[in-house]
Amino acid sequence: MNEALREHWQTVYRDKGEAQTSWFRAHLDESLRLIDALALAASTPIIDVGAGRSTLVDDLLARGFSQITALDIAEPALAAARARLGEQAARVHWLVTDVLEAEFAPAQFGLWHDRAVFHFLVDAGARQSYVEQCARAVRGGGYAIVATFAADGPQRCSALPVQRYDADALAAAFAPHFALRDRSAETHRTPWDAAQAFTYVVLQRN
Numbered sequence: 001m002n003e004a005l006r007e008h009w010q011t012v013y014r015d016k017g018e019a020q021t022s023w024f025r026a027h028l029d030e031s032l033r034l035i036d037a038l039a040l041a042a043s044t045p046i047i048d049v050g051a052g053r054s055t056l057v058d059d060l061l062a063r064g065f066s067q068i069t070a071l072d073i074a075e076p077a078l079a080a081a082r083a084r085l086g087e088q089a090a091r092v093h094w095l096v097t098d099v100l101e102a103e104f105a106p107a108q109f110g111l112w113h114d115r116a117v118f119h120f121l122v123d124a125g126a127r128q129s130y131v132e133q134c135a136r137a138v139r140g141g142g143y144a145i146v147a148t149f150a151a152d153g154p155q156r157c158s159a160l161p162v163q164r165y166d167a168d169a170l171a172a173a174f175a176p177h178f179a180l181r182d183r184s185a186e187t188h189r190t191p192w193d194a195a196q197a198f199t200y201v202v203l204q205r206n
Contacts, residue, residue, distance in 0.1 A: 005073065006098070010074050010076060023115075023116055025188065030184060034184065040065075044110035046060060046068050047109050048114075049099050049114040050115065051077070068092045069095055099130065100133065104137035106136055112143070112146075113144075116147060118173075119157075120160055120163075122161050135174075135205070139205065149165070149198060153196055154196055167199050170199055171183075171201050177205065182201070182202035184200045185200070
């Protein structure tokens, strides 16, 4: 595991509250809209990559999904989510690891969700490793919903550089394993009301 990266995110989640992180949203509304549009079976295995303290797991549980994995490199982030969920936390598989090093079974998931992890991969080799992980872990016909900063979005986040994308470039990064099925744009408002442009793509595994 990249220890410097792990320590960076451990520190962020240990020292900052939700309202002090730019990516905080009470609910991941655009992700949920795209997930709802897929009309997945409740038994579909779903992974949220870079889950952090996000309430996506709460909202997926409320929708009846029964096989949810929340992955993050920072243990304090997942600990906060577990504490928030209380007894319901036992219904989620919590995985503290770097997504590039996670050991997934082939075709393990029907949906891979990532809001704002992929754009931190500024190294081409790391991006390729991520795509290979995603392609291996998502079953044929399954989906990946990936969100990054848009081409006109911020150039840095949490003091780290990011790679920005429009929908076509983001989909191309996952070709030929995935085909583009949907795209959307979102203007995220940070807790201090700054505007951040995001690109979302819905990709289907070939």
